[in-house]
Structure formats: C-alpha cells, structure tokens
Amino acid sequence: MSIQLRGLLAALTLLATTSQAHAWWPFGKDTSYADTRYPIVLVGGIIAFDDIAGVDYFYGIADNLRDYGAQVYESNVSALQSNEYRGEELIVQIENYLAVTGADKVNLIAHSQGAPTSRYVAAVRPDLVASVTSVHGENRGTALADVIRGITPEGGITEGLADSIAGAFGALWEFA
Template identity: 50%
Template sequence: MKKYLLTAVAAATVSSQVMAMSETLETGYTETKYPIVLVHGFLGFDQLVGVDYWYNIPETLQQDGAEVFVATVSNTNYPEVRGEQLIEQVEDILAITGAEKVNLIGHSHGGPTTRYAGSVRPDIIASVSSISGVNKGTVVADTLMEWSDNSDVFGTAFDVFISGISGFISFASGSDLPLAPVESVRSMTTDASVIFNAAHPGGIPESDCGEGGYEYNGVHYYSWAGAKPATNLLDPLEPITIAFSQFFPDGVANDGFVDPCTSNLGMVIRNDFAMTHLDEVNQMLGIHDLSETDPLTVFRTHANRLKNDGL
C-alpha cells in the first residue's frame, strides 16, 4: 500500500482551539453517511516537519462523528495523475471502511484532482467539495508560464526553483510519488483549465462568477473560497500570499493565489471569506483573521451540510 495518512484521532481528544470554536459540541453534527477524504493542493503534503497541512481539521470533524481520511498525492503533477493516485487510495478506504462511496474535499490544485476522480469514478464518489480550487485557472500560473516560455533564463531558473521545493517537500514528508513541478503549474493556467473542464465538466459554471450544476452523473458539487491575501500580520506565511496577490489586476479580489470567481464549482457556499489561500486550510497553525469566520467552523458546517444532503 502506498504511503498515505489514514487519520484516526480519538473523539475524546478536544483541543482548546476547537473548544473555543463552539461552547457546546453537538454529537453527530458532522456524522456524514460516507467518509470524508481531504486532498491537498499544489506543493501540499500530509505532514511536514511536524505541521499538518489540514491543521486541526480532521480532529475537529471527527469529534462529532465524521470518519476522516487524509490522502497523499504527488505534491506536483497533472490533476489526472494526482486523480488516479487518489482513486487508488479511495478504493483502499472503501475496503477498510466497508463504505460504498466517499466525500472528497480538495484545496487549490486538489480541486481539479478531486473533480477528475468524481468524473471518471462517479460510482465511488458521493460528492466533490472544492476549496479555492483552480477550477478555471489562475493568473499566477498564467503569468509564470508566460515568463517561463518567453525567457530561457527565467524558464531554467523557475524549473530549478520549483523542482527544488517540490523535491524537498516530497523528501521531508516521506513521499515517493512522481513529481512534475513545471507541468503542474502549467495545468493551472487558464488555457489548460479550459481543456480540462471540457473533459470533466461536472459542477463548472457557465457564467463568469455564477454557480454550476449541483449534481452531475450522481456526484454532488460544492465550493467555497477566501478573498483576502492578508488577514493576520502574525502569520509567518502571509508574505507569500501578499506577494502572489500582486499578479492580479487592480480591483480583482483574490486570496493570494486564486480569484474566487474562478474557483466557483457547483453550489457556492461563499466565495468571499476573509481568508488567504492558506487560511482556508487553517494554516499557519490556525492563525487567521480573528474577527471573521473560523476555518474550522466552515468545515464543521459543511460536514453537517453533507450529512443533511444524505451524503
């Protein structure tokens, strides 16, 4: 079995952060019919130097009944490759749990990854939820690939830089899955997304900032996104989202990596949370805008939504 984390945190373990989120925990509130599988994005991991990608999210969901698994796919590669890796892990999860299907939740590049799985294996996928997914591409990838294609110097430097980061994450997280760093970025361009969406149209809106079909081939589609590149000056990762936000034209909302309108998929829960691209998965160590919605609350509420939808 390929290495991936099957999260099994005791329900009795309640962190002070989670308790602060809700004074009274509701037993069964997050108890979905099918297991929840979390799928990381570009340059993602399950755990890296002691830090979980989905910080406190599996524990929070499991407290009130959800069965949660954290998948590990290549931190850089085409969504089709990552999707096939995900399908293999979903099949293992079904064998372990006896469930018929799973609910997939993907962040960033995990959006197209989970959509691919839902598209080619709708028989084992109950729902796909995209968190700031690069569902219609991102201007960040467009710009980087334009620079790379038009300059041999930049192209070589970019390849070396992104390959170095991808390789380090793979080594440090103990993954031996195949990597394709530059190709992964190219798959997130607007042009590549048009081709991908034609092959896997489930949940994709026809309008620029509207909703898509709520259900396609029996798979239910949902999405939400943040729209602020900076939320808390104490967050050591915030300079990254602030820097990438400079790629967007003036006046275009973004979370530091994705325009929320381009992330819409299926039922749009919200695409204007006061969250950065990293806040959306409760990074770094849960530091976020303290005056706005806690990311953990968003996950709990969505698990309850899936439960109420019979998923």
Template identity: 40%
Template sequence: MKQTLKLVGSILLLKLSLIAPHSQALFFDYTETKHPIVLVPGIFGFDSIGGVFDYYHDVIYQLERSGAEVYMASSVTAVNSGEVHGLELSNWIQANIPPGEKVNLFAHSQGVQAARVAASLIPDRIASITSITGVNKGGIGGDFASTFIQEGNLIDQFGTAMGNFIDWLSGNEVGSADGYAGFYALTPEGNAELNVNHGWGVDQVNACGTGPEDVDVYGHNVKTFSWVGTSKITNNFDPSDVLFGLTGLLFPGEHDGLVPRCSQLMGNVIYDDMKMNHMDAANQALGFTSIWLDPIYLYRGHANRLKRRGL
C-alpha cells in the first residue's frame, strides 16, 4: 500500500511539473517580492511593439503568476545617454509607483546605467538594482568603437533615426532619440564619466573587479546584483546568433556578443558565467533563447532571492 501511494504521488508531481513550466517551486507566492519589480530595457529598447513583441518576452507573466507585482518601464527613449535614461526612469517611477513605495529594478544592457542614475536621483525609492548582462564599464571593442562614434556622422544619424523609429513603433514620444549619446554611453570613456557620480556597485579601480551587494546611496541602502553572460551562439533558430557569432569572431575574449564579461560585473555577482548571449538574457527573440539555460528560470529564481532578503 505504501509503495502504491508513493507511485501515485510521484505521478501527480510529474503531471504538475508538466503543466507548470519554469517553476522552481509549486507555490503561488514564490516570486512575491515585498517591493514591485520594474523591468528596464537597454539601448534601442521599448516596452512593447504592437502589443505582440515585448522587450522582455514572457517575463512579466512568468513572474506575476506566482505573486510578483511587475511593471515595464515605458516612456524611456530608445537611444540616449545613461543620464537622460536615468532621469526618464526616475520620472516614470514617481509617476507610476505609489508614493513612498520602493522598487526592485531589473535592468538589461545599457538599462543598468539608467537604473544607477535613477538611484542617484531618487535613492529613497530604489530597493535593489540587478544588472542583467549590463554595460557597467563599456562594450566590446572599446577603442575600435570610439573611433567610429562621432557626433553628426552617419553612425550618429542612423542611431537617432532608428531610435525615433522604435519610439514611434512602441508609442513613445518621437524626437528625443540621440544616436551619438547612446553609442558614446557604451564606450569605456562614456562609462567612466557616468560612473564618477553613478558607479553604485561598480568597482572603478580593478578592471575585472566588482563592488559590494549593499551600497549606501546618499544615506539609503540599495542592494546591487549582476548576471553575467559569456556565450555568443546559443540557439540555431535565433537569428540574433548570426550577429553575435560575427562579433565573437571580430572581438575574441569572454563576452556575450556585445558586452565583455568584466564589464558586466556589479555588486553581488549571482551568475558569473551564464551560457547565454546578450539577447538571451532578456528572453529575446520571442523566446528563442539559449538551449543550455532558460532565462525564465533565472528571473523567477532571482525574484525569490529578493523575497528571501525582504525586498
């Protein structure tokens, strides 16, 4: 009888695991953090295009289904400097999150610059910042990129036009995009300048060092975390892998196709060597992500980590 009950229990657990994909635990409050989670996009970012293509594909649903309160930061210009994005993000938080409520910022790529600037502007509203393959010290090919990033040239004009186009598609205000400012923000020089005043959790002395988890931002404690990706080609069905395969050939070394491993380090490094590329980390494109590691598992697990820390 006891063996029969064990068998029935095992079958029920198997069925539950099949109907609840991506779940690390079968609890309705697994991702129920104390403070809301705000997802912040990176360069050429958006919230949603046409209500079909979300920047963080399926992430909001997968977090909300077990208790999290999740927002996608909108009205953040597709391409501009970290300072401008940070001001836009802080304004969005104050306009959309109830007064006095703190938020946990999950920031992808250049979005982590906006998150750190927002922490400087409204430190009393930020509980934590998580850098998801974030640009904290510059993108790949820093010196090479700096040579081609000049104000007013074709690259600047292309970036501005593309930014305005993405803003138009996503329903944001058109006309605020600045290609030069956005691209310069990705260079080592641009990062160094921003980090002078907004380098929370970033080791500005050691090239491959990281800062503390707990950071004092003008008298307010803000916890900082980071996830680091180091793979380029992760899924043959993902068209973005073609780009990252090319950047991997042009720029050898440890990076996720766009950001060097050392640049991604910030605060408490939760995942030091994820087998995913830069777009995989935001569950793009449309979920055609790394065959080695499911991003949804990471997002849900990190929400539970924040919950256990009282955040």
C-alpha cells in the first residue's frame, strides 16, 4: 500500500472517530448521536428569552440536538425572580414535560442564573432530575449583585425601590 493511501486512510479514520464526524461524513447522517436516556430541558438565565428579532437565546442548540436524536424542551421561567421562585416554576414545567414524554427524569442544561435555578430543583425534587449541566453559571454570585446589595441594604427603602424597578422591568421584558 502506498504512503499516500495509508495517509488518506489514517486521516479518514481519525476524522471518522472525532466528535464532529456526523457533520461531514459523506455516507449518511448519524441522527442518533445526541439521543439521551432522558429528555433535555434547557434553562435560561436572567432575562432569558425564546427568540427576539430572530436571535435565539440558545443559538440553535435545541434544534441541533433535536436533529441528532435528542428530545429537547426550552423552559420558560420568570425573567427577574429568585432562584427559588424560578425553581418552583421549573418544577411545574418539568412535570408537564415528563407527563408528555412518559420519561422518569430530565437532564437539565442551564445557562447563567439557570444554573442555581436548576440546582434548586435538583435539591428539592431529585426524583425529577437525572443531571444538571451548568454553562457559565452564577455559582458564586456576581460582582454587579454585590454592588447592588451594597447600596441597597436588606429591608431598607432602597431595596424596596430597586425591587419595584426590577419587577416593572421584568414585567415589560416578559410582555415584549
């Protein structure tokens, strides 16, 4: 066998074994590589949205996973609420997804504030959650939240004002 043919075969073997082989393989599309035992639920962060002016919050990840065999649902929790509040909303949504699919649990993939929201659900309802994956999660709070807390002491009038402003913005955001 010639050196060129060996090199070509080695390159094809290497490419065929990479995680992106499905994207270029000329002999048919592997439509099951993203198939998981449990459905996937995507959980967005603070002021998350489905689609605004053609911009998808999860940048087409849900559709891509569906194209390759996964059952994917995109949660819709409040834009500006506590992790506990959002977590309780997420529990209701997960229960609905499980009722539709017949699955026992879900895999949560969370972004930003979706991470502590998902961890809340996993802590209070572990029977619903197979896994939690956090992408850029607010696992230790944020610098902005620390600054805001510094100028709005808990229980003070400025906290009430800031809460009202945030609530109004959140309602407007969700309406839009």
